[in-house]
Amino acid sequence: MPFFFFDPTMILLIPAFILAVWAQIKVKSTYNKFKKVAAASGMTGAQVAKQILQRNGIYDVEIEPVAGELTDHYDPRVKKVRLSEYNYRSNSLASIAVAAHEVGHAIQHAQGYAPLKLRHAILPVTNFASYAAFPLFFIGFLFNGGMLMQLGIIFFAAVVLFHVVTLPVEFNASWRALAQLKSTGLLMSTEVTAARKVLTAAALTYVAAAAMALLQLIRLIILANSRD
Template sequence: MFFDYYYLILVVPALLIAAWAQMKVSGAFNRYSRVKSSRGYTGAQVARMILDENGLYNVRVERISGNLTDHYDPRTNVVRLSDGVFNNSSVAAAGVAAHECGHAVQHAHKYFPLVIRNSIIPVTNIGSTLSIPLIILGMILSYGPLIDIGLLLFSLVAVFQLVTLPVEFNASRRALATLEGSHFLEEEELRGSKKVLQAAALTYVAALLVSIAQLLRLVMISGRRRD
């Protein structure tokens, strides 16, 4: 009977780190969601002002249901803010709203890492869907080239996660600089937003670790099967 100890020694630790990172961001967001900003701007108001300051009048700000579902959609030029951010005047809401507007500014300025990430999304989606079936089929048929194609496709997922890091870090730096420079938050409040964004950054690092761990596991399993 085959026991996948590679999963145990590689993937499980990465998944635990990912779970810890998710708890960190949830904890930080929940904590600073209860700290109201002195100026009283809601997340939606912060987003609209930041977009207008950057001349992005065509980018809309909309509400989306869910918790921490905030994102910028470059296809429709929409910043979508979750229930806990849109009408919330907390320092956490301001930080998240500014971060998502950072992505809109990146898109407008054709920030190179973002351009790369967006360009590989279609191939990455194919890789995430077909890689595992191809690897399994290659193992069943003992056909090495099929395994190699599957591994190559799966590696694109790790590449996507890697390229995501500078995109997210840059958006957070833009957010904090804007919140400070435009005086949306006071100095003490800014530290709260920074903690929320730093915790969120950990989730992207953890996602990369999980992808790399999975890739190493698949490489080792396929190598053992070939032997």
């Protein structure tokens, strides 16, 4: 997310920047802490994911490993839960928490959870808007092009909408994950508490991203008004 140049409006971004840094530190430290704690069941992230899917009557979702660290995600286009290689094979509480969260998205998809459907529907527009918003605004700002600045703001507002919609999607997936881990007995109560810590830390990154996007939008509006 480019900032163009320093100006007083950048002060608006400082709280979100601090939150983003703290969230990244928090999620890494919490994840690394519970990577070292094995689940009593001995089940891996992949095994737990499969168990939860089957217990919810979902048999058309595949589980596969993907390269990288914390690259875990659910792809609704092809109905695949992709777990980072470590989380796929590890029986740590951190791995199980992440795996259960991604399966939470698969359950959302199977049940037609509206925010997930909306996020998926606006994703193509958001991808385009995220690339076009700042160049349009920057050109308009340099050459006093009010329409270009307004168009850039509209495009970036679509990006903000995506971040806002993402919040209930991610929070709900974590809620579903914890409910499944508890009700199915895949984790003991003390282990569920640890899993909650992992997922809560991860949720902070989405909150930070939404806060940064919203404050950036406010900044663009202020800059545009300053050219009037």
